[in-house]
Structures are given as C-alpha cells and as structure tokens.
Amino acid sequence: MGVLGSVPDRAEATYTCSDCSRVLSADQYYWHKKGHRHSRACKACYQLKRRPYKIAYMAGVGKIKQRERYDPEKRSQSIVKSYGISLEQYDHLLAAQNGECAICGSKEAKTKRNGRFCLDHNHQTGEVRGLLCAPCNRGVGLLGDDPERLKKASDYLLTPPSRKAWSC
Numbered sequence: 001m002g003v004l005g006s007v008p009d010r011a012e013a014t015y016t017c018s019d020c021s022r023v024l025s026a027d028q029y030y031w032h033k034k035g036h037r038h039s040r041a042c043k044a045c046y047q048l049k050r051r052p053y054k055i056a057y058m059a060g061v062g063k064i065k066q067r068e069r070y071d072p073e074k075r076s077q078s079i080v081k082s083y084g085i086s087l088e089q090y091d092h093l094l095a096a097q098n099g100e101c102a103i104c105g106s107k108e109a110k111t112k113r114n115g116r117f118c119l120d121h122n123h124q125t126g127e128v129r130g131l132l133c134a135p136c137n138r139g140v141g142l143l144g145d146d147p148e149r150l151k152k153a154s155d156y157l158l159t160p161p162s163r164k165a166w167s168c
Helices: 043-069 072-083 087-096 134-142 147-158 161-166
Strands: 014-016 023-025 118-121 128-132
Touching (some): 072 087, 087 128, 118 134, 128 134
Antiparallel strands (some): 118 128
C-alpha cells in the first residue's frame, strides 16, 4: 500500500481519459513531479484543449512581445552596450563584407531571432572581428576562439583517423 495510500505503480497503471473516454497507459498522461496526474485528460486531449489559448496568445500578447524584442532601436542600443559599436558601424562592416558571412560567404544570417548576422568578437579584448552567420559563429565559439584548435579540426576533416586505420 505504501505511505501515499492508493497510488498504483505508474508502469502498470491504466487510466480513462475524461475527454475521449479511452483507457490509456500512464505514459499517455502528463504527470507532476510529486507523482500525481496533471490532468484527467490524456496528452492528446489536453493539447487540443490548450490550442485555442496558444493561438490567442500568439495573436495578441506574443506578437506584441516579438515586435518589442526586435525593435531596431532596441537592437541598436544592445549593439552599442554589448560591443561598443553603433548600428551604422554594423551596417558599414556588413557592406565591407559584401553582405555575407566572413567565414562561409553565406548571404543568409540563418538566425531565428532577427535575421541579422552575429557580431563576432574577441572575448578577452572585446575587439569586434567581423560578422558571421549563426552556424559559423557557434562553431568558432564552441572551439573556444582558439586558432590552433580550429586548425586541428580542419586537419581532422581533411584526413580522418579512420582513413589511416582502414588503409592497412
């Protein structure tokens, strides 16, 4: 029986959905961390109930927040605050790079947020190096801004260890 009383083992338990009346296993329901069901409705029915609220949110509040977040004036303040350059300097740098990523040459920024290229900078000195598309910026960042590590990654791609091992 246990301390909690009549709480069945979730792995074997089945429940009847309050909306569709189907008998489903416990993994078809949302659960709280404390061990009880979040809703008497199964996941599919719960999502159907939530859909109108999600649509209304995105049509109203969500769109307003999205517009505020990508307001050019706020973006300009963010660039000045974070990197010490103005929006005009950003545009000048973009023109100097022919409107493309400094590494791969892509004309598309590939960002979900605002469609602008990422400002790549030296994390020790704060010096702006150039504008990169999102994948190139992540790659440089994940390699720790270390040119030696980047060279090793390039060598690895050109001659992977498997080629040497299987050439025997």
